[in-house]
Amino acid sequence: MENVSAWPYRKLCVGTTDSYTGMLSMDYLIRRTKAWKEVDTYEINGQRQWLQVATVKEKEIGEFLGRLKRELGENPEKNHLYGIQLNASCPSPEVIKLGQGSALVKRPTKVVNLINELLKQDEYKVGIKLRLGLNEEEVRQKKILSTLEELQKIDNPNFTNVTIHFKHARDPSYAAYNYFLLKEIASFKLPLILNGGIKSYADFERITKNIPNRKNIQGYMIARGALENPDCFKDYRRGDGKILPIRKLEDIGKEYEMYCNEHMPKSIYLTKTKKYCSWFPASLEIPETAKDEGKRSFY
Numbered sequence: 001m002e003n004v005s006a007w008p009y010r011k012l013c014v015g016t017t018d019s020y021t022g023m024l025s026m027d028y029l030i031r032r033t034k035a036w037k038e039v040d041t042y043e044i045n046g047q048r049q050w051l052q053v054a055t056v057k058e059k060e061i062g063e064f065l066g067r068l069k070r071e072l073g074e075n076p077e078k079n080h081l082y083g084i085q086l087n088a089s090c091p092s093p094e095v096i097k098l099g100q101g102s103a104l105v106k107r108p109t110k111v112v113n114l115i116n117e118l119l120k121q122d123e124y125k126v127g128i129k130l131r132l133g134l135n136e137e138e139v140r141q142k143k144i145l146s147t148l149e150e151l152q153k154i155d156n157p158n159f160t161n162v163t164i165h166f167k168h169a170r171d172p173s174y175a176a177y178n179y180f181l182l183k184e185i186a187s188f189k190l191p192l193i194l195n196g197g198i199k200s201y202a203d204f205e206r207i208t209k210n211i212p213n214r215k216n217i218q219g220y221m222i223a224r225g226a227l228e229n230p231d232c233f234k235d236y237r238r239g240d241g242k243i244l245p246i247r248k249l250e251d252i253g254k255e256y257e258m259y260c261n262e263h264m265p266k267s268i269y270l271t272k273t274k275k276y277c278s279w280f281p282a283s284l285e286i287p288e289t290a291k292d293e294g295k296r297s298f299y
């Protein structure tokens with residue numbers, strides 16, 4: 001989650017198999033050295049960490065991959081990146097105007113080209129996060145299905161993650177989730193992760209129980225539920241029979257502060273986390289945002 005899921009927050013989310021940085025503009029990563037502070041992939045035991053990027057330009061990707069290699073080579077303590085996820089879901093008009101985020105949903109060829117460029121390395125897995133479309137009309141026309149059809153043709157074992165946020169970009173955040181396309185989406189042989197309105201394993205079970213091709217659905221992603229309670233992943237059945245202990249929200253706050261002291265994120269991450277998370281510790285002071293740290297939010 002943009003300006004929230006820095007390393008201290010991701011580390012709090014015990015029980016999740018995968019975690020993601022917020023969306024970072026590829027252009028920003030290529031041009032600004034300071035952008036790499038947000039690529040804080042220090043080790044987190046038991047978690048596969050993904051870097052989420054936004055771009056619409058194939059030609060940026062080679063440069064980005066070169067820079068990524070250099071940055072992680074020069075900072076071996078951050079060399080715990082598992083995968084790179086392309087954002088095709090951001091609803092911000094500014095991002096859409098650039099042809100990025102959810103503007104990509106209806107562009108199967110472009111999407112496949114971008115993914116193939118990201119796959120021109122074999123150190124990191126590659127994935128994509130899509131919305132159902134840009135607006136209601138695109139959902140009605142089932143634009144996403146053509147893109148999934150093309151993605152299905154990618155024959156590369158490093159393409160391991162197709163996350164779908166079951167809303168279109170014009171849906172307000174309070175709109176109810178509509179999984180009516182799930183049956184059709186699940187018929188694609190793709191490693192699907194479902195997202196939207198899920199707060200627990202029970203929610204995931206309820207949404208998927210009558211889906212015939214459930215084997216294509218590999219898991220679920222929780223966002224707002226994890227802001228409320230980072231322990232929400234602990235009911236995920238990993239098959240190891242272990243029940244993970246649940247923490248008091250106050251203890252979660254203390255742990256967060258401890259992790260921040262280990263790897264302090266930019267101030268904006270603290271400000272946003274405080275805004276969204278009731279457990280944010282009162283004792284954690286937020287340094288005044290330095291001018292050069294100014295960063296916009298698209299979510």
Ligand SMILES: Cc1cc2nc3c(=O)[nH]c(=O)nc-3n(C[C@H](O)[C@H](O)[C@H](O)COP(=O)(O)O)c2cc1C
Pocket residue numbers: 001002003004021022023052087089090129165195196197198221222223224225276299
């Ligand atoms: C504060 C905040 C920041 C977010 N930032 C991102 C982001 O950077 N990239 C992204 O793909 N989705 C982002 N999202 C959207 C969530 O990942 C997720 O798709 C959406 O909230 C629906 O899932 P939920 O019902 O579990 O919250 C953000 C959501 C919130 C609330």
